[in-house]
Amino acid sequence: MAHIKLTEGLPGIRGLFAFRPETAKPLCELAEVLLHQPNSLSAADRELIATYVSSQNDCFYCQASHGAIAAHHLEGNETLVAQVKESPAVAPISDKLKALLALAGKLQKGGKHAQHDDIENARRQGATDLEIHDTVLIAAAFCMYNRYVDGLATWASQDLNSYRERAAAVATGGYQRIPGAIG
Amino acid sequence: MPHIQLADGIPGILGPMLFRPETAKPLNELAEVLLRQPSTLSPGERELIATYVSSENDCYFCQTVHGAVAAHHLGGDEELVLKTKANPSTAPVSPKLKALLKIAGKVQKGGKSVLSEDIDQARQLGATDLEIHDTVLIAAAFCMYNRYVDGLATWAPDDPEMYRAQGARLAEEGYVSSTEGVGVGTH
Numbered sequence: 001m002a003h004i005k006l007t008e009g010l011p012g013i014r015g016l017f018a019f020r021p022e023t024a025k026p027l028c029e030l031a032e033v034l035l036h037q038p039n040s041l042s043a044a045d046r047e048l049i050a051t052y053v054s055s056q057n058d059c060f061y062c063q064a065s066h067g068a069i070a071a072h073h074l075e076g077n078e079t080l081v082a083q084v085k086e087s088p089a090v091a092p093i094s095d096k097l098k099a100l101l102a103l104a105g106k107l108q109k110g111g112k113h114a115q116h117d118d119i120e121n122a123r124r125q126g127a128t129d130l131e132i133h134d135t136v137l138i139a140a141a142f143c144m145y146n147r148y149v150d151g152l153a154t155w156a157s158q159d160l161n162s163y164r165e166r167a168a169a170v171a172t173g174g175y176q177r178i179p180g181a182i183g
Numbered sequence: 184m185p186h187i188q189l190a191d192g193i194p195g196i197l198g199p200m201l202f203r204p205e206t207a208k209p210l211n212e213l214a215e216v217l218l219r220q221p222s223t224l225s226p227g228e229r230e231l232i233a234t235y236v237s238s239e240n241d242c243y244f245c246q247t248v249h250g251a252v253a254a255h256h257l258g259g260d261e262e263l264v265l266k267t268k269a270n271p272s273t274a275p276v277s278p279k280l281k282a283l284l285k286i287a288g289k290v291q292k293g294g295k296s297v298l299s300e301d302i303d304q305a306r307q308l309g310a311t312d313l314e315i316h317d318t319v320l321i322a323a324a325f326c327m328y329n330r331y332v333d334g335l336a337t338w339a340p341d342d343p344e345m346y347r348a349q350g351a352r353l354a355e356e357g358y359v360s361s362t363e364g365v366g367v368g369t370h
Contacts, residue, residue, distance in 0.1 A: 003302045003319075004312040020316055022216045029209035037205070059294065111242065111333025119186040129187040133203055133335065136186075140330035147323035150294025151286075152316065 003153045011157050012061030013149050027145070028175045034138050036174035041131055043171070044073035045097050046138060048084050049104045053139045055085040056108045059146035061156035068160075068167035096125040100135045107139035186336045193365060194345070195244035196328060198337050200362050207362055210328070214358040217321050218252075224314055226354070227256035228280050229321060231267050232287045236322045238268040239291045242329035244339040251350025279308040283318045290322035 006015035017024035035046050047070035054062035063085065071078045083091040088101035099122040106113040114136065122132055149156075157163070189198035200207035218229045230253035237245035250264045257263055266274040271284035282305035289296040297319070305315055340346075353361060 003297065003299065004315055016316070020313070020320075022220070023213060023317075023320055026209035026212035026216065030206060030213070033205045033209065057293065107330050107334045110240065111330040114186070114334045114336075116186070116336075130203070132187055133199060134206075136334040137199075137203075137206055137331055140327040140334060143330055144323040144327035147290050147294040147326055148320055151290045151297045151319040151323060152294075153297070153299075 001153065002155060003151075006152075006154065011162075012065065012154050013145060015154050016148060016152060030141060031145075031175040034134060034141060036176075039134065040128065041100075041134065042073070044070055045100075046134070047073060048081065048093070048097070049101060049135060049138045050142050051081060052084055052088060052101055053104050053108050053142040054146050056105060057143065057146040057150075059150050061149050061154065062142065062146050064156070064160065064163045065166070065170075068163035069171050071164075072167040072171040094125075096122070096127055099125045100127060100131065103132070103135055104139035107136055108143060111140075184336065185338065186334075189335075189337065193338070194340050194349075195248065195337050196332050197362055197365050199331060199335055201365065204362075210331075211358045211361055213324060214328075217317060217324060219357050222314075222317065223311065224283075224317065225256070227253055228276075228283075229317070230256060230354075231264065231276070231280070232284060232318060232321045233325050234264060235267055235271060235284055236287050236291050236325040237329050239288060240326065240329040240333075242333050244332050244337065245325065245329050247339070247343075247346045248349055248353070251346040252354045253350075255347075255350045255354040277308075279305065279310055282308050283310060283314065286315070286318050287322035290319055291326060294323075 002015065004019070007018050010018055017028070035050060036043065039046065047066050051063050051067040051070050054066060067081045067085070071081050074080055080092065084093065084101065088098055088105070091098070103114055103118045103122055106115070106118055119132060185198060187202070189202055193201060200210065218233060219226055222229065230249050234246050234249040234253050237249055246268065250261070250268070254261045254264050263275065267276060267284070271281055271288070286297055286301050286305060289298070289301055302315060
């Protein structure tokens with residue numbers, strides 16, 4: 001049971017958005033810019049970073065929902081999502097994304113864990129300043145979203161199909177319409 | 184030196200905010216709602232929660248600037264800010280705020296560290312659902328802001344007067360306009 005009284009049946013962060021629309025608005029806008037708006041990193045790459053950090057933070061709801069959105073962007077390749085969560089270094093992804101996931105993994109542990117070498121490695125694989133910035137902020141933001149979802153003990157469906165069904169709408173329509181759709 | 188090319192001489196989070204205005208907007212709006220909009224928790228109490236979490240995350244810029252905002256709201260009581268950072272359970276703050284700071288400290292470690300008994304204790308001391316929600320989200324948000332500031336190795340000035348001045352400005356004018364006028368003429 002959640003630590004505070006939330007609308008029944010709204011899973012994870014969606015129950016919290018309905019409880020507090022004033023904070024839902026900037027939280028959704030941030031996800032929209034980082035994960036959905038045009039970027040030199042594909043939407044799939046960015047969702048994989050979000051999923052990996054959520055997995056490292058052991059947040060079931062966030063890794064299931066963003067993992068499903070990542071898989072949707074990857075034509076349903078759930079195996080790749082599982083491989084990235086398991087070990088980004090050996091997953092069949094580009095060297096640049098491996099370097100950015102390594103950086104995101106450092107951020108998950110704490111800001112000071114990101115060292116000069118991690119940045120240089122990403123840059124050698126072709127990452128731009130903007131891509132490095134966005135990777136750092138995606139990882140930092142999911143350290144927030146994950147703590148928000150688990151810190152209030154929100155309910156999460158165990159049925160993975162429910163995440164697959166929702167993923168298409170978010171992958172296509174983005175995050176900004178979410179608060180309105182609930183409220 | 185910051186990990187990416189930021190404008191020279193811009194302290195802390197303001198550098199990456201000027202670098203990426205699209206994300207600065209929701210980041211500032213979130214801080215404004217959580218720390219400054221009317222709430223049954225005073226701005227001083229909410230800034231103490233932000234400062235304590237930033238201190239636990241060892242983020243010099245955030246704990247110093249939000250410590251200065253907190254002190255400004257608390258009539259300049261920098262001693263209280265230091266005592267809260269050192270040990271919330273013995274600081275001269277209300278029992279309710281002690282319970283909320285304890286929850287915030289758990290959130291800093293990880294979402295699952297927050298136990299039902301932590302929530303029950305806060306509730307017994309008068310905390311409402313909205314106050315518990317906002318405490319958890321302030322703590323979670325500072326786990327983001329702190330990582331953003333340190334993860335990009337941003338520059339933090341040493342001069343305490345700079346933080347006092349910035350703390351007073353943020354306390355009075357808020358976060359939405361925090362990057363306005365910053366960096367003008369620095370290029």
